[in-house]
Amino acid sequence: MSTRQVRHLAASGELRLLARGVVDETSVDRLLAVRGGSHRRAWSEETAWGAVALLSGIEANWMGESQRSRLKGRLRALSAEQLLERSRDRAEVHRYASHASTAARLRSDVVDLARAATTLGLAESSAVDGYVSADVLESLVARHGLIGDDTGQHTLRATAMDLAVVERLAESTVLAALDLAESLDVRERRVGLDALEAALARFHG
Template identity: 65%
Template sequence: MSLLAISEAADRLGVSTRQVQHLVARGELRQVARGVLDETSVERLAAVRGGSHKRAWSEATAWGAVAILSGADAEWMGESQRSRLKGRLRAMSAAVLVERARERADVTRYAAHSSTGQYLEAELVYAADVAGRLGLAQANNIDGYLAVGDVLGLVSRHGLIRDDEGRVTLRATAMDLDVVRDLSQRSVVLGALDLAESLDVRERRAGIDALDRVLEAFRG
């Protein structure tokens, strides 16, 4: 594990040390000891934010954007909210969408035994074969959504160990998982957003390119 002092993280993110502490409190950065952060968590946030410091959307709005771009109704939002969001999406780049939609779930990564994958997949909602549909080789990683209240039980049952470089990514959300499952199957939008948050250059590029195509079609 590589470590960074809070002051170093602030320099890398282009924010103040107070803002870094706020990001730690919100769970967007991982503090491993007093005044010391996991460098990987800083790199991931820097990749998602792309140098911008705009406030992320609320969870409900982020899922609304996924729904609208996937051709769903986003029924949890009011009509005027949906209309305003559609206008923003028409003027938005993929990179900005990734940054603004990052609060759709609380993302935590873990190390796991090699035999755990098949059991974890049965308990998670994930975007099936999006990587393959976007021309990427199938990775030996587990990446899926689950309800916020189910995280601790799943981690305990499967002996997961917190590790920001681990192969298991859990995305905890308060959104109805039936909605998440529907959106994951409707289009590549949700899976592309997940890929666009990766530190792997090819995965991130594939996710951004797919979202650019979706946004272009939405504007058209």
């Protein structure tokens, strides 16, 4: 990877610089977990959400018929790792630390995927990992006193997609599987990838 590419990734927030010429190791690990060794451009946000919908058995009615048809063809040719890499722009991921008492209140303000994660066999967690509207992220962070921290326990995924759609998709395990597959935790990542492979197999028919 060239220096120019690293600068671009830092400017886009995909890599975090600790100082001039010094890249945060955790941000590199997270980038590799999502992209692997691929430099392929991610799908647009609406296409990424369309993929989640189609794999969840829900019609992606925000896309045109021809767009959906092309996307169905692409999905039939993808592995779980490729799906993970192409759909990464469905939301911007932000991580925060907070007071221990914040979790319950914060959970009520996000589209929480905890139930779907437990359906996939993971234990319940006190950490919050959920989706929020991009236009309310800043006010949400301020209201709950969240502190930006790449190793923090809470993850907010900011998206421009209608949260009513996200809430419906959260009832399936596909969205939770994508989130888990991005994890640096080996077991969570394996659970997520296995669930994605199963969803793709069902889609292939």
